[in-house]
Amino acid sequence: MILSHLARSIAESPTLRLNEEARILRERGEPVINLGIGEPKNKAPIMAVLSSASKLNAGDIKYTPPDGTPSMKKAIIRYTEDNYDRIVAPENVIVSSGAKQCLYNLFFSILNPQDEVIILAPYWVSYPEIVKMCYGVPVIVTPEDGTFTPRISEIERAVSSYTRAIVINSPNNPSGAVFSEQFIAQVVELCERKNLYLVMDDIYHRLVFDGLKAVPAYHFSNLDVDNSNIVVINGISKLYGMTGFRIGWVIGSRRLVEVMTNVQAQTTSCTSVVLQAAAEGALLGLQSIVENLRLSFENNRNVMMQELHSFSGIHIIRPQGTFYCLPDFRAYSGNSVELSQFLLRKALVVTVPGKEFGMEGYLRLSYAGSVKDITTAVERIKWALDPNSPNEIYIGDRKMIRDWL
Numbered sequence: 272m273i274l275s276h277l278a279r280s281i282a283e284s285p286t287l288r289l290n291e292e293a294r295i296l297r298e299r300g301e302p303v304i305n306l307g308i309g310e311p312k313n314k315a316p317i318m319a320v321l322s323s324a325s326k327l328n329a330g331d332i333k334y335t336p337p338d339g340t341p342s343m344k345k346a347i348i349r350y351t352e353d354n355y356d357r358i359v360a361p362e363n364v365i366v367s368s369g370a371k372q373c374l375y376n377l378f379f380s381i382l383n384p385q386d387e388v389i390i391l392a393p394y395w396v397s398y399p400e401i402v403k404m405c406y407g408v409p410v411i412v413t414p415e416d417g418t419f420t421p422r423i424s425e426i427e428r429a430v431s432s433y434t435r436a437i438v439i440n441s442p443n444n445p446s447g448a449v450f451s452e453q454f455i456a457q458v459v460e461l462c463e464r465k466n467l468y469l470v471m472d473d474i475y476h477r478l479v480f481d482g483l484k485a486v487p488a489y490h491f492s493n494l495d496v497d498n499s500n501i502v503v504i505n506g507i508s509k510l511y512g513m514t515g516f517r518i519g520w521v522i523g524s525r526r527l528v529e530v531m532t533n534v535q536a537q538t539t540s541c542t543s544v545v546l547q548a549a550a551e552g553a554l555l556g557l558q559s560i561v562e563n564l565r566l567s568f569e570n571n572r573n574v575m576m577q578e579l580h581s582f583s584g585i586h587i588i589r590p591q592g593t594f595y596c597l598p599d600f601r602a603y604s605g606n607s608v609e610l611s612q613f614l615l616r617k618a619l620v621v622t623v624p625g626k627e628f629g630m631e632g633y634l635r636l637s638y639a640g641s642v643k644d645i646t647t648a649v650e651r652i653k654w655a656l657d658p659n660s661p662n663e664i665y666i667g668d669r670k671m672i673r674d675w676l
């Protein structure tokens with residue numbers, strides 16, 4: 272069978288694979304706890320459900336304009352004004368099937384073959400693969416050991432004549448880190464000076480704890496949206512817990528949005544009218560939904576930190592947002608893929624290997640589940656790895672004895 276070199280070089284999504292493994296084990300009756308989850312567990316907001324149901328009831332389900340329905344764009348313009356303090360025009364907005372598709376359309380629109388995109392480790396697993404799918408070259412900048420933030424000088428050193436963009440995701444998947452205002456200001460200045468796109472993946476931007484704020488990059492630029500090289504990616508997946516609705520959007524200059532619209536028109540034509548209606552319902556409905564999710568993740572973060580701190584041997588930086596943390600497990604193993612498989616086999620806990628995020632020796636643990644899941648999962652991990660923890664544990668109704676330490 273003939274398959275393209277490029278397509279064959281694209282890695283499977285490790286998080287989706289792990290979710291599938293967890294589902295199969297659970298179907299077999301195994302009491303698996305999934306700390307690999309990348310989505311809130313809430314029900315869809317009622318306004319989203321009613322808004323899409325009214326479209327379905329009307330039965331008028333047709334193509335929409337390729338860049339989004341006028342009413343959805345209006346809702347995004349209002350959202351941008353409320354949350355970013357920026358007035359944008361409908362021509363600055365394009366709606367796509369999730370932030371993932373936004374990123375694909377964007378890189379397809381800005382990269383020539385061999386152009387480079389700077390990605391900061393730890394990074395979301397899909398960035399390098401999407402860049403490669405658009406014939407670009409991901410250039411990874413690593414943080415100083417013991418931190419999740421690279422030095423601005425390291426980022427500047429990575430800029431070459433091929434660099435087209437820098438991607439920033441704050442709050443960050445997988446670390447939960449929120450980059451400082453000073454850092455964002457420096458990246459804005461660097462991108463303006465070197466004429467690079469600054470891609471702000473803001474998909475978690477309101478899930479921030481401890482009274483902090485993820486300050487919009489726009490705050491550090493005097494340029495209006497049409498002259499700015501800041502491109503904002505956002506969506507409803509994480510903030511409203513609406514991952515299955517597959518709606519995301521991009522705010523950028525008119526020229527960029529025009530090109531991205533042509534790309535989208537020739538691939539998916541447009542985004543589903545029913546799902547855009549749902550997203551519109553979420554954006555215009557009660558915003559306490561986002562606040563309630565934020566509060567429950569902050570509480571879960573506190574529980575997760577408390578549990579992990581009683582675990583000698585791991586090093587953890589307290590996350591300030593999202594629903595993930597990224598503890599350093601190098602005291603137990605330098606191979607995060609093997610460690611993750613070991614924990615799944617022995618402790619029935621799903622974790623995501625840090626290697627997938629450019630942080631070998633770390634594991635990403637999600638606290639989007641219940642408090643009970645968090646406490647039980649950490650207890651099981653401790654039992655599997657820490658010789659100071661009790662030798663026996665109950666997993667489901669099975670008594671397990673640690674015989675490997």
Ligand SMILES: Cc1ncc(COP(=O)(O)O)c(C=O)c1O
Nearest residue numbers: 369370371395444474506508519
């Ligand atoms: C950092 C980041 N960006 C983008 C996405 C994709 O979001 P969407 O569901 O809107 O495609 C995710 C999903 O996990 C993510 O973590």
